Amino acid sequence: MDKLLDLWHASGVYNVSPGQVFMILVGLLLLFLAIRKNFEPLLLVPIGFGGIMANIPEAGLAMSAVENAIHLGGPEMLQNLAAVLHISSTEPEAIKHAYHMADAATHTAAVYSANDHGYNNGMLYNFYTVAIASGAAPLLIFMGVGAMTDFGPLLANPKTLFLGAAAQFGIFATVLGAVGLTTLGVMDFTIQDAAAIGIIGGADGPTAIYVASLLAPDLLGAIAVAAYSYMALVPMIQPPIMRALTTEAERKISMVQLRHVPKTEKIMFPIVLLILVALLLPDAAPLLGMFCFGNLMRECGVVDRLSDTAQNALINIVTIFLGLSVGSKLSADKFLDVQTLGILLLGVVAFGIGTACGVLMAKVMNKMAGGNSINPLIGSAGVSAVPMAARVSNKLGLEANSQNFLLMHAMGPNVAGVIGSAVAAGVMIKFVG
Amino acid sequence: MDNLMSEGLNLMVFGMGFVFVFLTLLVFATGIMSKLIAKVAPEAAPAPAKSTPAAAVAAPASGGDELVAVMTAAVHQFRKH
Numbered sequence: 017m018d019k020l021l022d023l024w025h026a027s028g029v030y031n032v033s034p035g036q037v038f039m040i041l042v043g044l045l046l047l048f049l050a051i052r053k054n055f056e057p058l059l060l061v062p063i064g065f066g067g068i069m070a071n072i073p074e075a076g077l078a079m080s081a082v083e084n085a086i087h088l089g090g091p092e093m094l095q096n097l098a099a100v101l102h103i104s105s106t107e108p109e110a111i112k113h114a115y116h117m118a119d120a121a122t123h124t125a126a127v128y129s130a131n132d133h134g135y136n137n138g139m140l141y142n143f144y145t146v147a148i149a150s151g152a153a154p155l156l157i158f159m160g161v162g163a164m165t166d167f168g169p170l171l172a173n174p175k176t177l178f179l180g181a182a183a184q185f186g187i188f189a190t191v192l193g194a195v196g197l198t199t200l201g202v203m204d205f206t207i208q209d210a211a212a213i214g215i216i217g218g219a220d221g222p223t224a225i226y227v228a229s230l231l232a233p234d235l236l237g238a239i240a241v242a243a244y245s246y247m248a249l250v251p252m253i254q255p256p257i258m259r260a261l262t263t264e265a266e267r268k269i270s271m272v273q274l275r276h277v278p279k280t281e282k283i284m285f286p287i288v289l290l291i292l293v294a295l296l297l298p299d300a301a302p303l304l305g306m307f308c309f310g311n312l313m314r315e316c317g318v319v320d321r322l323s324d325t326a327q328n329a330l331i332n333i334v335t336i337f338l339g340l341s342v343g344s345k346l347s348a349d350k351f352l353d354v355q356t357l358g359i360l361l362l363g364v365v366a367f368g369i370g371t372a373c374g375v376l377m378a379k380v381m382n383k384m385a386g387g388n389s390i391n392p393l394i395g396s397a398g399v400s401a402v403p404m405a406a407r408v409s410n411k412l413g414l415e416a417n418s419q420n421f422l423l424m425h426a427m428g429p430n431v432a433g434v435i436g437s438a439v440a441a442g443v444m445i446k447f448v449g
Numbered sequence: 450m451d452n453l454m455s456e457g458l459n460l461m462v463f464g465m466g467f468v469f470v471f472l473t474l475l476v477f478a479t480g481i482m483s484k485l486i487a488k489v490a491p492e493a494a495p496a497p498a499k500s501t502p503a504a505a506v507a508a509p510a511s512g513g514d515e516l517v518a519v520m521t522a523a524v525h526q527f528r529k530h
Binding site: 195432 | 460472
């Protein structure tokens with residue numbers, strides 16, 4: 017009978033908390049959205065599954081060795097840890113607090129003590145440490161994105177870089193929104209949190225994860241989920257804004273065909289960009305450095321094998337670990353918070369403002385260029401989200417004029433948006449990091 | 450609280466300003482690069498692409514009969530074998 021009771025006490029049903037049940041349901045919802053609705057499935061499948069695994073009671077997959085020891089170890093282990101951490105209380109909460117406050121040496125001692133008693137980091141915790149806390153996974157993804165990006169349309173019409181810059185206004189407006197909510201007492205965000213939330217408006221998953229891991233690791237789960245969900249929703253969020261801000265005549269403007277861009281220019285561009293980053297904003301160097309490296313591998317033509325790996329095999333491997341690691345941050349105590357609602361709300365506002373600013377900037381440029389050469393629809397593509405945002409521009413252009421193919425014209429602002437959001441990320445890290 | 454708000458405003462003004470400055474410089478740098486490349490190392494590919502059809506068009510105009518003769522001879526030579 018005792019054995020039976022032990023088994024019952026070790027079961028998930030006995031140990032599960034309401035928060036964990038809710039988070040497992042959230043994970044299932046993400047899986048549903050990814051599988052049935054095709055929302056960014058490459059990321060939401062691993063994130064949703066990771067979220068479910070992170071919330072399995074007693075498994076401790078997303079917890080560090082010491083957290084596992086505190087949770088599972090029993091009185092003897094708690095006493096042991098309390099002694100290592102030099103505190104008298106053996107309450108789990110007190111030990112957790114002391115562990116997070118401890119200096120480096122004591123911290124390490126507590127980890128060793130837990131390891132000695134057979135408690136180790138959960139699998140997802142290890143993935144998170146290696147893939148995201150180190151910064152490696154978002155940067156490797158950025159390298160892959162660089163290897164997939166063709167800067168041809170941008171080089172043919174460099175002025176579209178302004179559209180990529182204008183669309184970043186969404187990021188900074190959202191930062192202001194987040195600190196505004198805090199000032200009004202509705203939410204409680206620090207300036208670092210606000211910066212990490214704003215970057216959702218950059219519509220660039222790896223950039224958002226990279227910035228969040230540096231500025232607000234606690235909010236990473238919510239920020240990554242918001243960023244990828246809204247990227248999947250681009251075809252729904254953008255068109256109403258684009259229609260509202262443009263006239264029928266403007267949507268009909270067809271653009272002249274882009275000039276041919278010689279290979280040498282394509283090879284030199286990542287190098288010029290890298291030099292500019294090195295001179296002006298070293299904080300953006302990790303992101304843009306990897307991006308330029310990936311692109312150089314693509315364009316130089318002598319390392320096709322490396323370029324092929326970067327944009328296929330490697331990016332797929334990294335995506336698996338990145339998704340599971342993000343999922344590990346979907347634990348009930350971090351995610352079930354009013355802050356998460358605030359993040360989801362601010363994220364969609366960021367998207368909307370970014371889109372609007374891109375379109376308005378394109379209208380201004382069109383007016384300045386004589387009024388009949390730049391279709392304002394390509395402005396919305398300035399919020400990265402490659403290549404979805406460019407496809408949306410193309411679709412709306414075709415609706416207005418069935419002979420109007422804007423895709424290649426929209427790819428310019430689209431990749432400019434990637435550069436723009438990476439620069440914005442560098443500025444954020446520089447100012448509030 | 451006000452402090453936080455002003456920090457946010459600062460971040461917005463400087464951040465947005467910097468993004469624009471950076472991308473403006475990039476526009477200029479790209480423009481200069483494109484011009485330099487066009488001057489120093491004009492791409493070889495489009496040049497022959499233009500000259501080949503030009504030669505083909507020019508040939509029949511100047512020596513059309515000769516070309517026909519050569520081709521007829523070549524066809525005869527080919528049929529003999």
